[in-house]
Amino acid sequence: MLFHVHMTVNIPLDLDKIYVDELKAREKNLSQELQRQGKWTHIWRIAGKYANISIFNVASAGELHDLLLSLPLFPFMEIEVTALCQHGSSVKNEEEAH
Amino acid sequence: MLFHVHMTVNIPLDLDKIYVDELKAREKNLSQELQRQGKWTHIWRIAGKYANISIFNVASAGELHDLLLSLPLFPFMEIEVTALCQHGSSVKNEEEAH
Amino acid sequence: MLFHVHMTVNIPLDLDKIYVDELKAREKNLSQELQRQGKWTHIWRIAGKYANISIFNVASAGELHDLLLSLPLFPFMEIEVTALCQHGSSVKNEEEAH
Amino acid sequence: MLFHVHMTVNIPLDLDKIYVDELKAREKNLSQELQRQGKWTHIWRIAGKYANISIFNVASAGELHDLLLSLPLFPFMEIEVTALCQHGSSVKNEEEAH
Amino acid sequence: MLFHVHMTVNIPLDLDKIYVDELKAREKNLSQELQRQGKWTHIWRIAGKYANISIFNVASAGELHDLLLSLPLFPFMEIEVTALCQHGSSVKNEEEAH
Amino acid sequence: MLFHVHMTVNIPLDLDKIYVDELKAREKNLSQELQRQGKWTHIWRIAGKYANISIFNVASAGELHDLLLSLPLFPFMEIEVTALCQHGSSVKNEEEAH
Amino acid sequence: MLFHVHMTVNIPLDLDKIYVDELKAREKNLSQELQRQGKWTHIWRIAGKYANISIFNVASAGELHDLLLSLPLFPFMEIEVTALCQHGSSVKNEEEAH
Amino acid sequence: MLFHVHMTVNIPLDLDKIYVDELKAREKNLSQELQRQGKWTHIWRIAGKYANISIFNVASAGELHDLLLSLPLFPFMEIEVTALCQHGSSVKNEEEAH
Amino acid sequence: MLFHVHMTVNIPLDLDKIYVDELKAREKNLSQELQRQGKWTHIWRIAGKYANISIFNVASAGELHDLLLSLPLFPFMEIEVTALCQHGSSVKNEEEAH
C-alpha cells in the first residue's frame, strides 16, 4: 500500500539544543533504515520549509501509523496522510507487492 | 529541478463523451511519453478522487509550466505546484542531474 | 484495510428527473450489494445534508478507488478518504481480515 | 441517536510523563467500559495522527456531551460532532433502539 | 433534541419567477406549520443575507433530516447542523420533552 | 436588537483551579442575571465542545459589546457575533421592543 | 446602529449588457439617495476588485436588511455584515443618534 | 491614500496589568493625536471582539506602515490592510487631498 | 506607490476561441504598454497556473484600480492586491518617485 505523507516539523525554540540534535540524528538513522528496507521509498525536502513530502510502501495503514509514531520527531510533527494507488497512466508498477 | 504537482481534474459533465475520451487518450499518451523521457518521474492516483500527485524532474519552472500547459486536460485542471529539493536524510540522489 | 469515506452529492438541478431517479436506484443496489459482501461495512446519513459517512473494509486503496469510481453517482460526488487503523482502545477487532 | 465524533488530542510536551500515562490508562478504561455498554460503538485510529473517529449511540446530545466531558483527555482534545441518522441504503438498522 | 440549523439559500437567477415565488410560499407555509407544532422553535433572518438561523426541537436527527428534506427550498440550500443540549447556566429548560 | 453570539472558551490548563472555578461561578451568576433581565434570551451548549450559542436582545451593538466584555470568562473567549432580524416566516415577534 | 458591510459583486458575464447597465444606474441612484439620507454614511471601492466596503447608520439590523435587499444588484452580491459600535479611543461620536 | 485596517488585539493574559494599562493609555493618546491630525479618520469597535476597523488617510503605504508600527499595541496585533479608493457612487470626495 | 497584484484568470471554456485570442492579444499589448510606461514594473508567470504575480508602481490605489479594470481579461480575473512599501533591508530605492 502506498501512502503520501506530508510532515511539517515544529520544534519549540526553547528546547535544549543538544537534546534536539540527538533527536534529529536518531530520526535520520531510523528514516534511512526504513528507506533501505523499502518501506520509506521517497523523502523530499519542501523548499523553504522545515517539512518534507514522503512516499511509504507498507502492508497497511496500521503499519504506517506505527512507523510514524516511532519517529523521534513525531511529537513535534503535523502529519497529513493521503492514500495513493496505481495510476492508469503510470509506466511503472508503483504498488510493488509488499 | 524536482516539482511536486497535485492535479485535480473537473471535466464538465455535459461535454461530448467521445471528445472527452479522445482527450483522455491523448493525455495518457503524452504523460507516458514524458515518463519515458524521465521528466515525469512519478504519477500516483489519489484514492477516491479524479486527481493525481506527480513528481517532475525538469530543468526549470519554465519547462514545468510549458509541459503542464501542453496537457490536453490542462483546461479542466486545478494544479498546485510545490518546489522540492534533496532531503538530508534521503539515501537516494533524488535530484538526478537534468 | 479500513477507510473512512465522506461523500457529498451535488446533482445539477436541471438533470432529467427520471434519469436521476434511475441513477439513485442503481446506486442503492450497488451499495447494498457491497454491504452484503462486507466491503461497505457502514453507511450513515449526515443529518440535514445530501451526504453520507461510510466505512469500507477492502484489500487496498486501489480496490477502494475502483469501487468508488464504479458508483453511478460518483460524477456528482465530492469525496474525502481517510485511512483508518485499529485503535489501541477498541474492544473489537475492527480490521477484520479481508 | 448516532453521533460521529472526530477527536484530535494535543497533550503539551512539558506535562509530567507519569501523569500523562495515568490519564491515558484511565481514558482507555473508560472508553472500553462505554464500548461494552454499547454507547461507544466504534473507535478507529486515523493513520498518522494522534486522533480518532468514533461513533456513539446515545439517548441524546446531552448524554453525548456529558460522556465526552468525562473523558480524562477531554481538556487536551479538539472535538467535532456530527449528528448521523439512518441512511436509506443501509442494510443494517444502525440506529439501534437506545 | 435541540438542533441549531444554519440555512443559506442560493436560487439560480434564471429560474422561472412564478415557480420560485410558488416554492417560497409553500416553504413559508410548511415552516409556519412546523413552528406551530413546536418542532421549529425559532427562525431568525441573518441581516444582509438570504439565510436564516433556526432552532429545531425534534425526537431525533432522523426526524430533523426528514423535515429539512421536505422543505421546498431544500435543493437550493447549504445547511449546517449543530447538535445542542441544555447549558448549565440556562434559566430555562430548553430541551422541552418532545 | 437581536444578536446570535457563538462563544468558545479556552482556559489555559495551568491556571489555578480554584481561581477558575470562582470565575465560572461568577460567569454563571452574571449570565443568569442577564437572562432574567431578558437581555440574554437563550443559551445552549454545543454538544462536545466547551462552547455555547446564545441569543441576546439588547438596545444596540454597543450594549452587547459592554455585556460581553463584562463576562468574567471574556478574556478566555473567541466570540463570533451575527446580527439577526425578524424573519418573514416567523410566527413569533422575535424582536420584542427593547 | 452602525454596520460595516463588505459587498462583492459577481454579475454573470452572459447577462444582457443594457439590462446590467440599467441595474447599475438604479443601484447608483438608490445608493446616493441613501447616502444623502445619512443611512449609507460611507462607501469605498476596494482597489482591484468589483467590491466595496460601506458603513451604514440605521435604526436596526432589520432596517439594514431591508435596505440591502432593495439594492438592484443584491441578487449578484456576496455580503458580509459586521456590527460596529463606538470605540473608546474615537474622537468622534460615530454612533450619531438615528 | 485611503486604507481600511482591521486590527485584532491579543495581549497575553500573564502580562503585568499595570504595564498593559500603561500601554493602552499610550495607544489611546497616539490614536487620538493621529485622529486630530486627520490621518486616522475613523475607528470603530467590532461588537464582541477586542478588535477595531479603522480608516487611514495618509500619503503612502510607507507612512501607514510606520504609523502602525509606532502603535504601542502593535506587537500584540494581527493587522489586515486593504487599499481603498474613491467609489463611483460616493457622494463625498473621500480621498481628501493629503 | 507599490502594489503586489496576484491575478488568476478563469476564462469559461465555452467562449468563442477567436474572441478569446483577440482579448489575450489586447491584454498583452496593454500590459506591455504599461510596462514601458514604468507603471507595471514586473509580471511573472506562476508555474503551473494560468495566473501571474505583478508589481505596479502608480500614484495611488485609485490609479491601480482604473488600470486593472481597463484590462481586457479583468472580467475573468480573481485579483488580490497587497500594498507594499520600502523594506529597511532593501539595497534598492524600490519606491521610485512616481
Next chain:
Amino acid sequence: MLFHVHMTVNIPLDLDKIYVDELKAREKNLSQELQRQGKWTHIWRIAGKYANISIFNVASAGELHDLLLSLPLFPFMEIEVTALCQHGSSVKNEEEAH
C-alpha cells in the same frame, strides 16, 4: 530560477531584546549581501505587517532552501515559496541566466 517568497516573522515577545536586535542586524547584513550578489533580487515590506515579499534568482530550489535556512530569523518565520517563470507578456528577461 525565480522564486516568490512570502516571509512572515513572529518573534516571541519574551525573547531578550539585545539578542533579537543582534539577530535582526545579522539578518539585514546577510540579506543585503545576497541582494548585492543578485540572488535576492527584490524585498518589499507588506504594509502593516512584520512580513515581506521577496524575489530570489538562484540556480535551484536546493540553493533557495539553503539560503532561507541560513537566515538568522528563519526559526521565527512562516515561509511560502512559489515557483515563478518568464511571463509571455513581460518586456524584461526576468529569468537572467544564473
